[in-house]
Amino acid sequence: MISVKNISKSFENIKIIDDISAVFEKGKTNLIIGQSGSGKTVLMKCLLGLFDIDEGEILYDSQKFKKDNISMISDLRKQIGMVFQGSALFDSMSVIENIIFPLRMFSNKTDSEMIIRAREVIKRVDLKDVDHKFPSEISGGMKKRVAIARAIVLNPKYLFCDEPNSGLDPKTAIIIDKLIQEITIEYDITTVINTHDMNSVMEIGDKIIFLVEGEKIWEGTNKEILNTDDKMINDFVYSSELFKKVKLIQKK
């Protein structure tokens, strides 16, 4: 579980995150949603310690996240897996080398043990015949799978995904969403996902936090978001013609 209490973050005196409190629950896919520029990525980078917060506190399972406590941060980071928007695979490494990388850095496994573990996660994310290909040689969907495999190879307690299905076709996007949800349940981890994709919200939104201009204005589940009367959420959720029609049908 990750708790944030009254956190704020400004850049050049402009408040990007304003007094946000939330709890991201274990074993659930916790979604941070909002329009582009609403502060989703900044909030996630604050949670990861890539940005220092100006106010408030972040707790990882009641352990306070302090950037000056280097040993604590170092231990904590080994328990964090991250799937970046653009996958962030290392260009100079093959798929299997990318997946082995965290093991090579933080475990004392032998080469053969690392390969066995890497093949386990490759199988888990349904990848085939890509071990020795380089990131530039595989598709966007495959890159996401490799990024997920790399993120889970150390059995993390926390998984962060920044727009995991951006740039993917709708079918692949749903497959990736489902994969993240299955892994969350299977590994019993705390997963935090940044997204503005409404399919993700409907499919895997166990818990949703809605941001507008850096402020949390709503919190609930994917079932609740469909029935809320909040105008801002409805404007966001039903912004596409497809979802507007869905709502009309629901009303009927």
Add this chain to the structure above:
Amino acid sequence: MIKYTFTKFTKWSVLKKLIFQEIEDLIIGSIGIVAFMSFLIGGVVAIQTALAIENPLLPGNLIGFATRQSVILEFAPTLISIIMAGKVGSYITSSIGTMRVTEQIDALEVMGINSFNYLIFPKIISLLLYPFLITLAMFLGILGGYIASVYAGFSTSFDFIQGIQLDFKVFHIIYTYIKTILFAFVLATIPSYHGFFMKGGALEVGKASNISFVWTSSVIIIINFIVTQLLLA
């Protein structure tokens, strides 16, 4: 940046591989261009010296002497370093800059890896072999001068060899290596800085490489001036 580069070291088994990789990319990968450039520069220096001293009263070994002095003191360490600022420097800036824009550096940070040490330290260590390149440049520069002046009929082989032995001062070699080590540090750090702290996208990677080259070559020229003033003046 320098402080963080030398703290929280990456696992040695990983670092060792990175250092060897950087030696291959930065040093071995530059041998061709350094050899080509220095050989021709040495030849041009010898020809121009020969053309400038047509006076029969001047000794025949002057071409060899002037070539040696020019190549050892300036052309090999300084000119080759400026060429390397373009080749190696822009490679370092663009590779680190691309890692920055594609969030690969963020990925390292999230994993708890000191990205400064992981990315910059191997480059600094591999460029400790930079004096090897400059030694090669000195040798090939003088060889180029020898071939150009002897085979074009500007000097005899005996005169040229006598010239390169004339009034040889070991301190000049020491001076060159002092400069070379300083240039190597500049070549590793300034381009890394510009790659690491760049912001934006692919276009900015190109701009960062450009700015990095301007800064690296300018700092090399300034250091060259200061070191020459301190050690030779």
